[in-house]
Amino acid sequence: MEIDLLITPEWIITVDSGNQVLRHHTIVVDNSRIVALMPTSEAEKHYTPRQTVALPQQAVLPGFVNAHTHVAMSLLKGLADDLPLMDWLQHHIWPAEAQWADAEFVYDGSQLAIAEMLRSGTTCFNDMYFFPEATAQAVMESGIRACIGMIMIDFPTRWGSGAAEYIQKGLALHEQLQANPLLTTAFAPHAPYTVSDDPLQQVRHLAGEHSLPIHMHVHETAFEVQQAIEQSGMRPLARLAQLGLLDQHFLAVHMTQLTDDEIALLAQTGTHVIHCPESNLKLASGFCPIAKLTAAGINVALGTDGNASNNDLDMFGEMRTAALLAKAVAQDASVIPAAQVLRMATINGAQALGLDAEIGSLEIGKSADMIAVDLGTLEASPLYDPVSHLVYCTSREQVTHAWVAGKALLENRQLTTLDSTAIIAKARHWQQKIGATP
Numbered sequence: 523m524e525i526d527l528l529i530t531p532e533w534i535i536t537v538d539s540g541n542q543v544l545r546h547h548t549i550v551v552d553n554s555r556i557v558a559l560m561p562t563s564e565a566e567k568h569y570t571p572r573q574t575v576a577l578p579q580q581a582v583l584p585g586f587v588n589a590h591t592h593v594a595m596s597l598l599k600g601l602a603d604d605l606p607l608m609d610w611l612q613h614h615i616w617p618a619e620a621q622w623a624d625a626e627f628v629y630d631g632s633q634l635a636i637a638e639m640l641r642s643g644t645t646c647f648n649d650m651y652f653f654p655e656a657t658a659q660a661v662m663e664s665g666i667r668a669c670i671g672m673i674m675i676d677f678p679t680r681w682g683s684g685a686a687e688y689i690q691k692g693l694a695l696h697e698q699l700q701a702n703p704l705l706t707t708a709f710a711p712h713a714p715y716t717v718s719d720d721p722l723q724q725v726r727h728l729a730g731e732h733s734l735p736i737h738m739h740v741h742e743t744a745f746e747v748q749q750a751i752e753q754s755g756m757r758p759l760a761r762l763a764q765l766g767l768l769d770q771h772f773l774a775v776h777m778t779q780l781t782d783d784e785i786a787l788l789a790q791t792g793t794h795v796i797h798c799p800e801s802n803l804k805l806a807s808g809f810c811p812i813a814k815l816t817a818a819g820i821n822v823a824l825g826t827d828g829n830a831s832n833n834d835l836d837m838f839g840e841m842r843t844a845a846l847l848a849k850a851v852a853q854d855a856s857v858i859p860a861a862q863v864l865r866m867a868t869i870n871g872a873q874a875l876g877l878d879a880e881i882g883s884l885e886i887g888k889s890a891d892m893i894a895v896d897l898g899t900l901e902a903s904p905l906y907d908p909v910s911h912l913v914y915c916t917s918r919e920q921v922t923h924a925w926v927a928g929k930a931l932l933e934n935r936q937l938t939t940l941d942s943t944a945i946i947a948k949a950r951h952w953q954q955k956i957g958a959t960p
């Protein structure tokens with residue numbers, strides 16, 4: 523039988539429900555999907571591939587799902603470091619965005635980020651930023667998969683004048699992107715301290731009507747919670763619950779401040795938690811208790827946040843930081859083992875975005891969104907357990923290939939749809955413009 527592609531790596535890390543690791547097996551891809559995972563000897567007998575890829579040193583695994591980011595902020599990477607969240611946002615990032623974040627900035631920043639993500643093994647990201655149509659354009663040209671945020675914030679920005687315009691522009695984009703199988707949309711109200719009740723109710727109503735996720739920064743810092751209590755007598759999560767927002771379509775990002783009752787509420791409502799450990803550490807925001815959340819049955823996925831608070835979009839780094847930090851926070855070395863943190867970076871992110879029937883694991887019928895990682899290096903030797911190495915001992919430079927819907931977007935570390943030289947030149951151009959500002 524003629525098919526598109528046979529990939530034969532040393533290991534196939536399926537991230538299926540049994541966390542199977544297969545050796546001497548081949549991935550059979552046709553028409554953008556995985557049609558079989560079978561012993562190599564059988565695959566060679568049964569199929570006539572249009573392309574064969576032998577990866578004798580590599581592990582092939584599902585591409586990472588970066589479940590929270592602001593990709594265009596890559597152009598602000600390193601602009602304002604070593605500051606706490608509100609100082610960083612109010613005195614550095616928001617003024618820079620007011621001055622620079624137009625459609626061209628967002629398009630160029632998104633391209634830069636997509637190139638970095640593909641070279642780090644990310645094949646899907648969940649974004650929240652101004653000019654989402656410019657990010658969507660960069661996504662479509664690159665071939666990566668993304669969920670594009672329809673933002674909501676109480677103040678006017680360069681992208682919109684207020685709630686009515688944010689909703690109108692967001693829904694227009696949602697309609698426009700419906701035909702594209704690699705693009706989905708979510709509502710993205712910024713945070714409880716920047717979005718008031720009325721627009722949040724509109725978002726809840728529209729998200730229900732269109733069956734879309736809602737993606738929001740929540741309980742990022744103790745200051746956020748304290749300020750809300752002083753102003754309204756309520757903790758932000760309680761307010762969101764009262765507004766009817768918490769359910770299996772709600773992605774609560776950060777969540778560093780949680781009582782046991784709040785953990786029970788998240789579990790009961792099926793709310794997803796997106797953990798951004800490196801951003802939380804860099805802004806000294808706090809610690810999300812992911813071992814407790816996981817034990818309570820809450821779906822925890824991983825995000826990098828934007829490049830201005832991380833300062834990279836490296837899901838290998840995020841996995842390692844998440845695993846190590848969870849052990850320190852729980853004071854228990856046995857929590858969040860490697861296989862679990864790999865699930866957080868793949869299938870759990872897919873689940874949070876409602877895409878788990880399509881991506882997040884290597885299983886028959888799913889889209890062929892995969893990466894290959896070289897584990898034959900000196901640094902990876904000896905190797906007793908490939909999953910352990912992927913989490914505790916691999917750096918992103920070991921990613922050799924990335925496919926989205928069966929299309930190779932990275933081959934032997936070369937981007938196939940993006941021009942790295944042009945992307946670097948544009949980033950330096952922005953650096954000169956932004957860096958020259960007094």
Ligand SMILES: CSC[C@H]1O[C@@H](n2cnc3c(O)ncnc32)[C@H](O)[C@@H]1O
Nearest residue numbers: 592615650651652673675712739828
């Ligand atoms: C409404 S567009 C997104 C908005 O969010 C800002 N942002 C980036 N990182 C964070 C964070 O960790 N907490 C809160 N807000 C953040 C970004 O600069 C945009 O203004």
Ligand SMILES: [Zn+2]
Nearest residue numbers: 591739827828
């Ligand atoms: Zn964020």
